[in-house]
Amino acid sequence: MAKRSSLFIRIVEGKNLPAKDITGSSDPYCIVKIDNEAIIRTATVWKTLFPFWGEEYEVHLPPTFHCVSFYVLDEDALSRDDVIGKVCITQSLLAEHPKGYNGWLNLTEIDPDEEVQGEIHLQIEIVDSGAVRKLRCTVFDARDLARKDRNGASDPFVRVRYNGKTQETLVIKKSCYPRWNETFEFDLDESAVEKLCVIEVWDWDLVSRNDFLGKVVFNVQGLQAVQQEEGWFMLRPDKSKPRRDEGNLGSLHLQLQLRDETVLPSIHYQPLVQLLCQEVKAGAQDGKVHLITLIDDTTTAECRQEVAVNLVKLFMGQGLAKEFLDLLFKLELDKTDEPNTLFRSNSLASKSMESFLKVAGMQYLHKVLGPTINRVFEEKRCVELDPSKVESKDIGCSSLHRIQSESDVIQQSAQHLRSYLGDLLGTISKSAKACPAIIRATFQLLFKRVGEQFPEEKDQNVKFIAITSFLCLRFFSPAIMSPKLFHLQEKHADARTSRTLLLLAKAVQNVGNMDAGVSRTKEPWMAPLQPTIQQGVAQMKRFLLQLIDIEEKEELDPQKSPSLQTQVVKEGPLFIYKARSKGPLLSSSFKKLYFFLTSEALTCAKTPSCKKSSFITPASIRAAEKVEEKSFGNSHVMQIIYANEAGQTDTAYLQCKCVNELNQWLSALRKVCVNNAGMLCSYHPGVFRGDKWSCCHQKDKGGLGCDKTRHGVTLREWNDPLDPDLEAQLIFRHLLGVREAMREKYLELSTLEKNENLHLTQNEDPENADGPSRLFQVLQDLEEIHSKELSRLSDLANQDRNHLVELQT
Structure with missing residues (x-):
């Protein structure tokens, strides 16, 4: 069983944007970020303050994501693009609109103290040291911190505050993946009015003031019940400042819908899939209400497209x-x-x-x-x-x-x-x-x-x-x-x-x-x-x-046609980086090749028509992730970490031409290796240059990565590999929603004799019932299984949530 989330995004249009060019206009485009990682860039709409984009995306992402942000920028050919404003929508806000959100949202200014990202690894505990109880805080490391300096990194340090006292870690230069491994102790004061321990991350600057990178706040009183807590904690922004320009930066028209699907093991969907397949194989029969007719008649215009896609994919998966x-x-x-x-x-x-x-x-x-x-x-x-x-x-x-x-x-x-x-x-x-x-x-x-x-x-x-x-x-x-x-x-x-x-x-x-x-x-x-x-x-x-x-x-073999095994999933020109002996990887050390990705291999050739040479097999891929811009001095570089023929870990670096192409390639690569064993949980977003990693400065080339992998973030494409269990779950969810409408329609279309047999009794054999009647029983069984699983997951989530609430404010 797995929980999967998908976010439908439609960026419709903008209005009343401020003029950023001397012509009195702007050239706006949008960047969409999931938890501060850019995944979408819209096209630029030239010379307008009322842009229309009309672009649609569906993003598959882990249920643990926190927010989605929309940044509107003005494209400039000769200088850095101007940021106009942003809209930030949290997961909780999306969850409040299960049928989707559709409306205008005002753009707000970019506040540096709110532009925080990343996580920090901490252990906080209460220990007995003789007659004095102490609050001990160990700061291990952090990952994916905001980049505040021109070199594409930061110089982070941590400040720990409790009961009016402050202690700080050393400054780690030029890294967004710092490692401190420092421990601080404070005398525990039971009578203290302020019962909070605040851990702040800052970017050290020699000349200007330090930049705020985020914070974590612990309730010490709640900590006394558990004595110790260790883990990765998301960095939070400082308190929001009053918005003086609310509505002055224009607004965005967005359509969003978040869906969480609890996908059961395949065996639970077999009765539903088998029933649908039997109905299709039997075809239309005179005098009988066909199940497909019933689905057609009860599906509204708003969701007919989605239902059609799910049914097509399900039957492609069955060769039908x-x-x-x-x-x-x-x-x-x-x-x-x-x-x-x-x-x-x-x-x-x-x-x-x-x-x-x-x-x-x-x-x-x-x-x-x-x-x-x-x-x-x-x-x-x-x-x-x-x-x-x-x-x-x-x-x-x-x-x-x-x-x-x-x-x-x-x-x-x-x-x-x-x-x-x-x-x-x-x-x-x-x-x-x-x-x-x-x-x-x-x-x-x-x-x-x-x-x-x-x-x-x-x-x-x-x-x-x-x-x-x-x-x-x-x-x-x-x-x-x-x-x-x-x-x-x-x-x-x-x-x-x-x-x-x-x-x-x-x-x-x-x-x-x-x-x-x-x-x-x-x-x-x-x-x-x-x-x-x-x-x-x-x-x-x-x-x-x-x-x-x-x-x-x-005709295609019905067992091969559903998954489109031999079709190219993604193709296009990319630049492949070549290491120059023992020296650093240089921006000039690359070669342009044409790449083809299928479920069987990633191949390349000099041109699309040239003979292809095998490069990497999807089964050998262990991770497909982005690379820090400062690693090569170039944007839009990805890395494929894979096991070579000798069984050793190797890395290929490929450069794309834009952020959309980068995310499309990452998405395609992640999908073809979704069932691979041995996928990495962490990776290095930098490169190993000289004797250390450029991201975290570790000297162990084969050590654990300093950032978490993001296998769960993909973009939906029409040629995605089929996921039979997910398609069955989506169809089940739809049929459950229209079940009563189907009953009413069935009564309307059936004869009196069939109406009497609509509701199955315990003594009746379901196999002798017609398709619609059997469907109602299958839906009831699946609904009961889902209810049990959702109840179990809810209990586990509540336990974890209550535990964290006691620790964090």
């Missing part, structure tokens, strides 16, 4: 994704009489197919759309077909001898769009074999089902449109319009590029609609593209026929 989608196709077709409305609603069938394409086809999407999207971003052409949107600034001098008219702008725009569309359709037409076989097989079933439902000559296009309604309208077009959200680009498109992408997406939609007359009626200004669209329709039909021309033997 194609069968599940085929069942949804049939159920949808059974209630559709008008072909023009087929799969146009946000039904479970539509959402499941959309999710399936993202889970199984994101690499295919990148391969097909990547070249054209890159070209549009590089060329940044002015493209506009709608006369009402052609601005006066677009009309002007195209050369030294000719004035460009409105018609010239439209004519050139049509030419550019025809070129983009032609390139894109050409790439698509050649991509049938590159499309994953499981997707091709699913489209083959869809084509067949729709053809059987609408066999008339006048409906011959319907089976093609059924496929393109997913492939073009719900997969290609959204990615073209928002390439940043599909990781096709690192930055949002500017206004000009955005308009080009929108028009290109519209053209792809028209091709996907087989150029239905309604599109020409709604937007007659798209007429200049009609010849290319008509040609594209014919091209698309030929491509679809190739796409579905797949034999049974070509």
Whole structure:
């Protein structure tokens, strides 16, 4: 059994931000930190005080995290980025909104005394020393302290205060991972008014005042009951100062939802998974209420996307994704009489197919759309077909001898769009074999089902449109319009590029609609593209026929397809650092290579098309963590600690181009080795240079690390390795929430005879009941198991919490 937490984050927009540039505007972006570790950087929105980001993330993290912070900064090309303000949200505040928080939050100024981070390792105890009882405090070490100096470190020391007396440790120079191992004693005064022991960490400065790094406060009276306490304690900020600028720094619109899942061992989910699989294998049967129909009818629009993703992943894990989608196709077709409305609603069938394409086809999407999207971003052409949107600034001098008219702008725009569309359709037409076989097989079933439902000559296009309604309208077009959200680009498109992408997406939609007359009626200004669209329709039909021309033997092995074993989890260019004999690691000692990560190996090559050489096997990885910036003088460096062929511990240092790429690589590496034995609990965030570690100054190269590893922090991606137990738990949680609605719907859809058998008695055999009735019993059993486990965990947590409350104020 494991407890897992996930945080959904949507950074919507900002408003009323202060101007940081001389132009009276700003170039804002957001940095998101979990417990002071940066995990997300949004794109920069240029020249605005009212930025819109609309970026969504889901972060998997350990249940012990404390807070999530949003920093808004102004990007500067020539100087250091200006910090505008921040929003900090604690775990307890998120827990108060189980259905999620959605609203505006004011940015506050950055107070150095509140920007604390890290933990300190202490032992505090009450000892008898002859006739006098003493309070003894041993300061061992600290980790991940805030960096206050320009060299990327601090010079920390500890100050211990009790009953008006103060003692201090030595100063450890240039380290955020100091080790003191010093002990202090104070006479215990039972009559003292102040019954607190305060341990403060400071950064020593020669010229200016010392910087506050955080503190821990102990209640000595509570300590007398336990006599001794040892452990790592989170450093706390000083008391908050009154905010004079509340609301003056603008505000952020955020959507957040924290979910804690208690995932049971696999055996407990088997009845639920087996029941769902049996229902899918049995298919739709006349006269019976199908369990999938019941789930579809009782799932609200707000959570249908999430339920669809969970169901798709669960059935992929069971090798039944194609069968599940085929069942949804049939159920949808059974209630559709008008072909023009087929799969146009946000039904479970539509959402499941959309999710399936993202889970199984994101690499295919990148391969097909990547070249054209890159070209549009590089060329940044002015493209506009709608006369009402052609601005006066677009009309002007195209050369030294000719004035460009409105018609010239439209004519050139049509030419550019025809070129983009032609390139894109050409790439698509050649991509049938590159499309994953499981997707091709699913489209083959869809084509067949729709053809059987609408066999008339006048409906011959319907089976093609059924496929393109997913492939073009719900997969290609959204990615073209928002390439940043599909990781096709690192930055949002500017206004000009955005308009080009929108028009290109519209053209792809028209091709996907087989150029239905309604599109020409709604937007007659798209007429200049009609010849290319008509040609594209014919091209698309030929491509679809190739796409579905797949034999049974070509399909993926059902035991391999769910986990997508052979697919690349992550790929891209990275810089690999090379050690120069016995000397230090230098910034120039690196080489650019192209890396590929699968569940079987991390490989590299000089270019994407060159022969790959094996580098590290995921099974040998012991940790994947960040490296301190000061270690190499470069940002965004990660380390992979692994066991080499000789069984010895080795480390590879790889540099990424930005914080998002760094976190995506760390996330991918952590996921492929999530089940590895021997994962490290600690690591060194620095490098071993000369005769000591740069982070903590230890001289034992093979000794324990000075910081804790962060295996539990990952970003959710569509191509994540499947987690069957988690998916089963998420489906169970949803079904439990709609259980009563399902009962009511079941009564409504069932005949009188079936209604009488709805509630199982002890004498009835559950195996003879229908799917919905068996589901209610399975949910009841799982609910009872969960209640027992949650009660046990709650008792343990309360014991620990009460113990700490007695010690800390």
